[in-house]
Amino acid sequence: MxxxxxxxxAGQIVRAAQFRSGVSWAAIAQAVGKDPVWVVAALLGQHALTAADAEIVGGLLSLDPEVREALQMPPYRGSFDSPVPSDPTIYRLYEAINVYGPAIKELIHEEFGDGIMSAINFKVDIERREDPAGDRVVITLDGKFLDYNW
Amino acid sequence: MxxxxxxxxAGQIVRAAQFRSGVSWAAIAQAVGKDPVWVVAALLGQHALTAADAEIVGGLLSLDPEVREALQMPPYRGSFDSPVPSDPTIYRLYEAINVYGPAIKELIHEEFGDGIMSAINFKVDIERREDPAGDRVVITLDGKFLDYNW
Amino acid sequence: MxxxxxxxxAGQIVRAAQFRSGVSWAAIAQAVGKDPVWVVAALLGQHALTAADAEIVGGLLSLDPEVREALQMPPYRGSFDSPVPSDPTIYRLYEAINVYGPAIKELIHEEFGDGIMSAINFKVDIERREDPAGDRVVITLDGKFLDYNW
Amino acid sequence: MxxxxxxxxAGQIVRAAQFRSGVSWAAIAQAVGKDPVWVVAALLGQHALTAADAEIVGGLLSLDPEVREALQMPPYRGSFDSPVPSDPTIYRLYEAINVYGPAIKELIHEEFGDGIMSAINFKVDIERREDPAGDRVVITLDGKFLDYNW
Amino acid sequence: MxxxxxxxxAGQIVRAAQFRSGVSWAAIAQAVGKDPVWVVAALLGQHALTAADAEIVGGLLSLDPEVREALQMPPYRGSFDSPVPSDPTIYRLYEAINVYGPAIKELIHEEFGDGIMSAINFKVDIERREDPAGDRVVITLDGKFLDYNW
Amino acid sequence: MxxxxxxxxAGQIVRAAQFRSGVSWAAIAQAVGKDPVWVVAALLGQHALTAADAEIVGGLLSLDPEVREALQMPPYRGSFDSPVPSDPTIYRLYEAINVYGPAIKELIHEEFGDGIMSAINFKVDIERREDPAGDRVVITLDGKFLDYNW
Amino acid sequence: MxxxxxxxxAGQIVRAAQFRSGVSWAAIAQAVGKDPVWVVAALLGQHALTAADAEIVGGLLSLDPEVREALQMPPYRGSFDSPVPSDPTIYRLYEAINVYGPAIKELIHEEFGDGIMSAINFKVDIERREDPAGDRVVITLDGKFLDYNW
Amino acid sequence: MxxxxxxxxAGQIVRAAQFRSGVSWAAIAQAVGKDPVWVVAALLGQHALTAADAEIVGGLLSLDPEVREALQMPPYRGSFDSPVPSDPTIYRLYEAINVYGPAIKELIHEEFGDGIMSAINFKVDIERREDPAGDRVVITLDGKFLDYNW
Amino acid sequence: MxxxxxxxxAGQIVRAAQFRSGVSWAAIAQAVGKDPVWVVAALLGQHALTAADAEIVGGLLSLDPEVREALQMPPYRGSFDSPVPSDPTIYRLYEAINVYGPAIKELIHEEFGDGIMSAINFKVDIERREDPAGDRVVITLDGKFLDYNW
Amino acid sequence: MxxxxxxxxAGQIVRAAQFRSGVSWAAIAQAVGKDPVWVVAALLGQHALTAADAEIVGGLLSLDPEVREALQMPPYRGSFDSPVPSDPTIYRLYEAINVYGPAIKELIHEEFGDGIMSAINFKVDIERREDPAGDRVVITLDGKFLDYNW
Structure with missing residues (x-):
């Protein structure tokens, strides 16, 4: 076989290949025609690419056939090696939830009733907002409200 | 003493008092004159209120003096009892980071260079966006970019 | 205050009161007019009762006012003291997922595409099925399929 | 040797081979003549196939002899890399037990007396139920009741 | 209430009361008319006593009514505060499984086929066997074989 | 080298070789002339075989020289990958200790005084006991009592 | 009751009482007539005192009757709140085992054969050894060798 | 490269080579001219050998050059795969600290004042002491006292 | 008693009392005549105060006698509730070690040889350094080098 | 590919190559023209080198091209295999935070207000300070203060 x-x-191979190739994630996302966060998450193993998209990325990054195949397989999702992520960029997101999570929950409850923001019917966007005191990262989490509906 | x-x-007492009083979190935030996520996080123990704000909230919710005092003390932050939060509303945020965290990191790196989105010089906003397919929760995380600056 | x-x-108090009173969970659920699994889960702290339902249950079980209040408050959900539940009845459910979870995932994927069975738009039913070789517990988990919908 | x-x-090899071959899990299960959840669980390493079944699957998916052999060996069961599964499809099942497990336990106890639903004398079925508000995944867990029998 | x-x-109260009273566990078990391991496990919180048995034990140990009630309530089983028990007597049992568990599994499989020894339809007996080289503790675990029976 | x-x-290789060869564990134990639980535990890496025994087993299972050597080396004991074993057959033993461990301890203490059942001067036996209600697995743990002897 | x-x-109460009383551990041990490490371990909850010894210590430290009783009850042993102790004095002992444990094991094996140093038939002694380069703590662990004796 | x-x-290779060669740890330590515990710990990866010592051991055990090199590199110390060691010989040492650690701490404090026994300026010795009731392992931990010295 | x-x-009581009193930590440290980091650490439970210092602090903060006593008792050190601290201020220190710890180790090794920076013969100083780009926290860790000295 | x-x-390869080459970390840092802690941390995988710096180091240590490439890739930071580091040199830093972390937090709060010392806009310096009582390691952590700035 x-x-x-x-x-x-495959995700590690893609990262190295992207670095070697000099092709930006933004350019890859544009070639695929989907949002950058989704595309990069998929390439790092969190979503399945279509065969067509795998070919586009495979061509841009000169990926071997078995890597292209891996990109199309259904994922077992989750990126953390341990429950608390150690990389500082990712940790700050964890910290933000650790500090603001219950407040977010209370306000979702007050505004929408008992339920959750879906992480499945969901998208993420990242933008740079210029600011004279230092530019800012603005991450928007946008998910459908799902109420507890027995 | x-x-x-x-x-x-104090956070648990405030939650019960808010429920009993029927005063909304939004109304409390408005009375204090600060953003709702910040105010609720503070009342749940993640930030310190000023003495004046503690009096306003204490009056609205009929809090005892030692609870008002606790609201003003410097916090030891963090809300999770275990590294992986079990409440579904909060877990979905954790899951989103577990799935999209590395992609967010790659794109911050590509756009800004090596660094992080601060969780200190940082704010969170929650909005309801109406959508015929079901209203959506839109959470905006807005933090200053900090580059690795030796 | x-x-x-x-x-x-409150959940522990309700369990003791239910035992003392001799009123069955089924009778409590019937009095409230909702499915037994939902009602018992709510009484054990996983859902919020309405004020009316809390009064019904409070009357049946002679609960104090602050317990009735607690039953109405929004829950922070999750029943496990540690990630792996030790009670054998609950552990068997955990074991079933540990053994069959990936197979369930593959078959959901094959039938519905990439997505999940919601645990929010979701209900659980328990039935006894008579069987000459020993009666059987039949638990039906019924949740809306949610596809990954960016 | x-x-x-x-x-x-072997489970990972089977998943890749199934993807490459385009043969559905349902078709494999039908070829083997057993329930799909059981067959997929077995192929992912949670049960042992008979030699005959391993040949059928091996033929359908072009598996090497040592993979066919692995499929027949007695399993050490358990699929989770960490106590809390991170994949969202599997996590939702964990969450459902975390929220409803104690309620299920109370109701099993009330109906059957002190005991468990066996996870050994046990089967799982998945069905799609059409629903105008969105189709539903219906998972039935069907296990023999075992009472505490000293 | x-x-x-x-x-x-209740288990801690019973232990102290048994120590104070000087009544042996063996005598308590005899009074109740059940096997000592079962009775002591029940008194420490792992099984429910009948009302009659709770009265017998309550009388022997002068237990308060709410302790007698607790002894009758359905248990949430499990005695370990952490996954690895620290008490040396209990740890030795854990160690024995850690060393011999897989061998036991292989031999159960060879003798009975794929399945388990039930821990529900199960009993435990302890005996002292005199031995000139030092007396021995002989613990017999006796459980019904359950085969994987889909 | x-x-x-x-x-x-080596333990994994032995398991595969035993499966391929069709030689039963019982036959291997008989060839070696030692108790089956001890022999299987040793072959799975928990004890050291003598050179002679390694040759006997190596011959029966056609093991390579470096596997035979590994079987003779002193072990670092312990079979669990995580503190709570996930395989159901082994888990049931863990559960039994979790439920009955403290009761066993109390009764050892009452009968023998303060001390432990050795897991070193120790043996395990497994038997099948026929029973019209379903055959039973009977596991006997037999260890020397060691008192706390300062 | x-x-x-x-x-x-009781251990915490004894520590405070010993501090208040100004009576040294050495003096307490001498009054009891046993080795200091054993006596202090017992007073901190790791061994049971005889009634007579509990009276002696209770008199020296003015302990309440229920504390004296607690000192006589059989212990559930183990002092660590988490698997890795955080107190530096105790951590250094843990570190020494983490660094030298395997070497100790190899040398015990070479000298005695396969087995352990008992922690039950065992004693500990602490001495101060004067040294011009700084006095030294000398801890002697003295335990009976137990060989694996099936 | x-x-x-x-x-x-390298530690695993050394163990196998020592077993194959039949050269005792004691003989290796003597050849190197250092204490056995230190030498074996070093060979298992916890200390760095000098180039000369690595040559001596390499010659005795026929080690490859890259293994000899590894023996000379500075170590990242620590032998435990998980916080609680599972091997019974090593576990007994852990258990002894778990039971006697706080007593040792109290007595160090009483004799020396607030401080620790260094695990760096430290040595370990193992001896066999003959005893008609069974020979004993005597382990001496000898470390410099360090007081909290701000 | x-x-x-x-x-x-006691540490929590001191924090509240310090907040109520308005007396700064710096003033408390000055009254005691010791370095602020040491004094605050001691008041939070990590060191023992002398009786005289406990009286000074007790007077400044109006502490009850049993709190003053607690401040004098020998500590069991360690402040973290879980291995990874969640408070962001403390977490950043943990993160710095997680990122720079091995580099620090390599450089200590190169400069001093194999050994450690003592955390016992050790002190910590915090200073504010003005900087036009934003003031800086400068923490100096100053510990005696201890070489591995068998 | x-x-x-x-x-x-790559970090492990660099450590071995540095050892083989005999080139000091200090010399490597000087060749690169950056602070030693930063350079060593980068070489061990915690920062990305520029292509030019990777060539300089690669030349000094004779590194293969793919190692040089790895040194330039963006890092996922974090060096600990488990939350509590076991190497004694690194552990002492962890211990220092465990003991002094809250005191540092209180004093940062008093001097600067609510906020953190950045670990991103941050540098570390190590120096040797001669001391007749034994030379000292002096580590300076220097980070920008960031206040909670919503």
Missing amino acids: EPIVSKRD | EPIVSKRD | EPIVSKRD | EPIVSKRD | EPIVSKRD | EPIVSKRD | EPIVSKRD | EPIVSKRD | EPIVSKRD | EPIVSKRD
Whole structure:
């Protein structure tokens, strides 16, 4: 049988290939025609690409066939090696939830009633907002409200 | 000495008092004149209120003096009892980071260079966006970019 | 201020009161007019009762006012003291997911595409099925399919 | 000695081979003549196939002999890398138990007496139920009641 | 409402009362007319006593009514505060499983086929066996074999 | 230097070789002339075989020299990958200790005084006991009592 | 019923009482007529005192009757709140085992054969050894060798 | 570049080579001219050998050059795969600290004042003491006292 | 017996009393005549105060006698509730070690040889350094080098 | 595709190459023209080198191209294999935070207000300070103060 590449390994191969190629994530996302956060998450193993998209990315980054295949397989999602992520960029997001999570919950409850913001019917956007005191990262989490509906 | 109330206990007392009083979090935030996420987070123990704000909230919710005092004390932050939060509303935020965190990191890196979105010089906003397919929760995380600056 | 009872403590008080009273969970659910699993979960702290339902249950079980109040407060959900539940009845459910979870995932994916069975738009039913080889517990988990919808 | 393939690795190889071959899990299950959840669980390493079934699947998916052998070996069961599964589809099942587990336990106790639903004398079925508000995943867990029988 | 005693606290109260009273566990088990391991496990919170048995034990140990009640309530089973028990007597049992567990599994499989020894339809016996080289503790675990029976 | 095989890997190789060869564990134990639980535990990496025994087993299962060597090396004992074993057969033993461990401890203390059942001067036996209601697995743990002897 | 004091709480009460009284641990041990490490461990909850010894210590430290009783009850041993102790004095012992444990094991094996140093038939002694380069703590662990004796 | 061997792998290779060679740890330590515990700990990866000592050991055990190199590299110390060691010989040492650690701490404090026994300026000795009731392992931990010295 | 206050509770009482009193930590440290980091650490339970210092602080903050006593008792050190601290101010220090710890180790090794920076013969200083780009926190850790000295 | 080396593996390769080459970390840092702590942290995988710096180091240490590439890739930061680091040199830093972290937090709060010392706009310096009582390691952590700025 042909060799198998796990989605996790494929993600590492894609990162190295993207670095070597000099093609930006933004350009890859544009070539695929989807939002950058979704595309990068998919390439790092969190979503499945279509065969067509895998070919586009595979061509841009000169990926081997078994890597292209891995990109199309259904994912077992989750990126953290341990429950608390150690990378500072990712940790800050965790910290923000650790500090503001209950407040967010109380306000969702007050505004919408008992329920959640879906993480499935959901999208994420990142923008740079210029600010004379230092530019800002603005991350928008946009998910459908789902009420507890027995 | 007078009794001491921990910020964690004060947060539980405030939640019960808010429920009993029927005063909305939005109304409390308006009375204090600050953003709702910040105010609720503070009342749940994640920030310190000023003495004046503690009096305003204490009056609205009929809080005892030692609870008002606890609201003013400097916090030891963090709301999670275990590293992975179990409440579904809060868990979905954790899941979103677990799935999209590395993608967010890659794109921050590409746009800004090596660094983080601050969780200190930071604010959170929640909005309801009406949508015929079901209203949506839109959470905006807005933090200053900090580059690795040795 | 009046005393505060946490939802977790309220759940323990309700269990003891139900045992003392001899009123069955089924009868309580019938009095409230909702499905038994939902009602018992709510009484154990996982959902909020309406004020009317809290009065019905409070009357049946002779609960104090602060317990009735606790039953109405919004829950922070999750029943496990540690990630792996130790009670054998609950553990068997955990074990079933540990053994069959990935198979369930593959088959959901094959039938519905990439997505999840909602645990929010969701209900649970328990039935006894008579069987000459020993009666069987039949638990039906019924949740709306949610596809990954960016 | 011939190379050895662990059941875990065999499961990954089967997943890739199933994806490559385009043969559905349902078709594999039908070829084997057993319930789909059981068959997929077995192929992912949670049950042992008979030699005959391993040949059928091996033929359909062009598996190497040492993979066919691995499929027949007795399993050490359990699919989770950490106590709390991170994949959202599997996590929702965990969450459902975390929220409803104690209620299920109380109702099993009330109906059957002190005991458990076996996870060994046990089967799982998945169905799609059409619903105008969105189709539903219906998972039925069906296990023999075992009472505490000293 | 009358005070509530948890089964865990009741277990601690029973231990102290047994020590104070000087009545042996063996005598308590005999009074109740059941096997000692079952009775002691029940008194420490792992099984429910009948009302009659709770009265017998309550009388022997002068237990308060709310303790007698706790002894009759359905248990949430499990005695370990952390996954690895620290008490040396209990740890030795854990160690024995850690060392011999897989061997036991292989031999159960060989003798009975794929399945488990039930821990529900199960009993435990302890005996002292005199031995000139030092007396021995002989613990017999006796459980019904359950095969994987889909 | 010749290749090195860890005892853990050797255990996996032995399991596969035993499966391939069709030689039962019982037959292997008989060939070696020792108790089956001890022999299987040793082959899975928990005890050291003598050179002679390693040759006997190596011959029966056609093991390579470096596997035979690994079987003779002193073990670092312990089979669990995580503190709570996930395999159901092994988990049931863990559960039994979790439920009955403190009762066993109390009764050992009452009968023998303060001390432990050794897990070193210790043996395990498994038997099948026929029972019209379903055959039973009977596991006997037999260890020397050691008192706290300062 | 009279109040119950756990052995853990009794240990904290003894520590405070010893501090208040100014009576040294050495003097307490001498009054009891046993080795200091054993006596202090017992007073901190790790061994049971005889009634006579509990009276001696209770008199020296003016302990309440329920504390004296707690000192006589059989212990559930183990002092660590988490698997890795945080107090530096105790951590250094943990670190020494983490660094030298395998070497100790290899040398015990070479000298005695496969087995352990008992922690039950065991004693600990602490001495001060004067040294011009700074006095030294000398801790002697003295335990009976137990060989794996099936 | 030449292949790299980690100190952990080197330790495993040394153990196998020592077993194959039949040269005792005591003989290796004597050849090197250092205490056995230190030498074995170093060979298992917890200390760095000098180049000369690595040559001596490398010659005795026929080690490859990259293993000899690994033995000389500075170590990242620590032998435990998980916080609680599972091997019974090593666990007994952990248990002894878990039971006697706080008593040792109290007595160090009483004799020396607030401080620790260094695990750096530290040595370990193992001896066999003959005893008609069974020979004993005597482990001496000898470390410099360090007081809290701000 | 008089009530007992644990050092942990005493630390919380001191924090509240310091907040109520308006006396700064710096002023308390000056009154005691010791370095601020040491004094605050001691008041939060990590060191023992002398009786005289406890009186000075007790007077400044109007502490009850049992709190003053607790401040003098020998500490069991360690402030973290879980291995990874959640408070952002403290977490940043943890993160710095997680990122720079191995580099610090390599450079200590290169400069001093194999050993550690003592955390016992150790002091910490905090200063504010003005900087036009934003003032800086400068923390100096100053500990005696201890070499591995067998 | 060319082989990929992870930053973690690259760090191990660099450590071995530095050892083999005999070039000091200080010399490498000087060649690169940056602070030693930063350079060593980068080489161990915690920062990205520029292409030019990677060439300088690669030349000094004779590193393969894929290692040089790995050194330039953006890092996922964090060095600890488990939350509590086991190496004694690194552990002492962890211990220092565990003991002094809250005191540092209180004093930062008093001097600067509510906020943190950045670990991003941050640098670390190590110096040797001669001292007749034994030379000292002096580590200076210098980070920008960031106030909670909503």
